[in-house]
Amino acid sequence: MENKSVRQVLLVETIDILNDTAVITTPCVLRAVYVNETLSAHAISIKDNTTVIFKIPASSTGGTQFDFEDSKFNTNLKVSTASGFTGSISLIVSPLE
Numbered sequence: 190m191e192n193k194s195v196r197q198v199l200l201v202e203t204i205d206i207l208n209d210t211a212v213i214t215t216p217c218v219l220r221a222v223y224v225n226e227t228l229s230a231h232a233i234s235i236k237d238n239t240t241v242i243f244k245i246p247a248s249s250t251g252g253t254q255f256d257f258e259d260s261k262f263n264t265n266l267k268v269s270t271a272s273g274f275t276g277s278i279s280l281i282v283s284p285l286e
Contacts, residue, residue, distance in 0.1 A: 203279040209236075209269040216285040219243075219260045224253040228276035238264040245278065261285075 202212050203225065219235065222245060233245040242262070245255060266282060 200282050200284070201279050202282065203277060204268065205277045209267055211265060211267050212280055213262070213266040213282055213284065215265060217262050217266055218283045218285065219257045219262060219266060220281040220283065221257060222255045223279040223281070224249045224251055224255075225277040225279055226275075227251045228278075229274055231271045231274045233268055233270045233274075233278065236267045236269065237262040238267070249276075251276075259283075 199220070200213070204210055204212065222235070224245070228245070228247060228249045230247045232247045234241045235243040235245065242260065243255075243257065266280070268278070268280070
């Protein structure tokens with residue numbers, strides 16, 4: 190099996206989350222999540238397809254950064270939260286070749 194390597198390209202995806210949002214639809218590496226605006230009382234699930242890999246805590250304040258040390262997502266990267274979510278985040282990702 191061939192190993193996929195991390196591209197040198199870093200993508201910054203800024204999103205307002207409404208239920209499930211596909212951020213990257215191919216394998217990738219998540220480097221960090223930055224909270225742009227303070228989040229409502231809903232945690233954010235970061236998923237590889239349907240499997241929750243990480244959770245960003247509810248009510249995280251704007252300006253907070255979560256580093257993920259190049260966590261590999263084998264299928265895709267999705268984020269989701271409960272309805273009524275407010276706030277926005279930016280995800281720093283690198284697609285895999």
